[in-house]
Amino acid sequence: MIILSAFQPQLPSPLIPFTPPWEGASNVTMMVKRDDAIHPVVSGNKWRKLKYTIENLPPTVESIVSFGGGFSNHLHALGFVCHTLGLPFHAIVRGNYEGNESPMLNDLLHWHANLHYVNKDTYQKRHEKRYLAQLNAQFPNCLIVPEGGSQSDALFGLSELIDEIDHPFDTIIAPVASGATLAGIVKGLAPTQHALGIGVLKGEGYLESLVSQFLDHEMNWRITHDFHCGGYAKQPRYLKTFCAQFNTSMPFAIEPVYSGKVFYALQQLLREGAFRKGERIVILHTGGLQGARPKGN
Template sequence: MTVIESIPEIETPSPCLPFKPDWQHAEDLQIYVKRDDLIHPVVSGNKWRKLKYTLRQLPASTTRIVSFGGGYSNHLHALGFICHQLAMPFTAIVRGDYSASLTPMLHDLMAWNSELVYVDKVEYRQRDTLAYINQLQARYPGAVIIPEGGKQPSALRGVGEIMHELAVIPDYVLVPVGSGATLAGLVGQLYGHQRAIGIAVLKGENYLESEVNQLLDRTQTNWHIQHDFHHGGYAKCSRELAEFCRTFTREHGFAVEPVYSGKLFYAAKMLIERQYFEKGAKVLLLHTGGLQGARESR
């Protein structure tokens, strides 16, 4: 049985819907939202797209899956759920010690029988080094180790499928950027005049660009990253952003959160009001799903 057959309620393609916000100059554009948050109630958005080909290709000898993330990680949440569905042991290497106060996401992982390993920032920074990976392989023989956020070459194939699901041909595609894999997957499927604009959700100018370039198989100039809308850094939320997310969710009937999707739609509003896009342009906003950042600690 394949992984897709083992995970119920996966719904692709996700809908791509016209979006008509009451923002200044929005009427001058054709705006659409790709609702990848509707793919699955738990394994939503780009998390599923980045993981599905990796999981399809798991060796038969796989004894465990190991991956990395923070206390509100959408990636760990999605992967923990999938492993629970497949009866596959899962180890989450978590940045920071939440043992005294579990986040809702970590409560879920515990309920799904995941192993939680808390590490400090110094150890967490080693997560991509060969020496650290070798240590984990020795600790967990037969384990498949998936990078933070699912950032690996197979992820680009899954993300790239978004562009082939569209009935409209957008001039611009806007997407939140944390690890860079989603942006890289989209860039590889653009053609002609199309451009991708990443909205950085963390302080990472130059770093994020280098992460995307490492994933692309050739130098491409049809993309860039906006760094003005991170609101203080990863998982940081200004009062203005918090209020925007509340108002947006109330007015438009679908949820955004302040870690990823909220920063995307906030940035889109600011760019549109500044007349960043030429009149008549088709602008696609990719709702990448994952609402762990909106859940309150217990």
């Protein structure tokens, strides 16, 4: 068994009061679960998703294969873990960045990862059995980790964050992209608690199906699709402005792909009076700032 304590994760992650000067904020009580503070590289939900998969890695595994885009927090975290453990890593990357690598991809190259650029059509096969069989043949004795780290083991690590929250709460808010984070949270909730997912990509119905595949008919959750800001990784000017202002006035940083959309959504929902008076809310900062890194950083 691989002991991940060698990475020195900061657990439990901090839970801090959040009192922004936003309309409607005084009607509720809010706290932020700072999973972005777990580890400087393997931060947030990426640590929790990978924890049990890596700890229980079979000794026969000779390499790890996974999927993501050019700014993937998941590939970045997994690439660092594999480099630290001396385990070969194959990243199946959506799009061809050769010669124009993002900061995240440059980190992977520095960590001696093997980058395999594929087009959109090939990338869409990442869940198909025939394509996964081809990868198993191409990389013998590999472990294939789904996009975003959304394997069943991830739910155990994610549900643990609920046990770390030592203050009573009614609602927890988190971003939704591959579904496992919200599903893991729901697994850990008490029947009286509720989870609100903020869809960060266009996918009404699709995102619900991703979450539901991990659950046993739990009903204490929903996803709002009003704040994807045009689609995954879309960064309209108003969202960039919000994130920039947030980062100069708050005690932690956000980025426009995941956490920025969550806090932008929260501001709008508070203004609309979407929460009952006195509601106790926890906002999960899932970490990962790859989407905010400019070239050269």
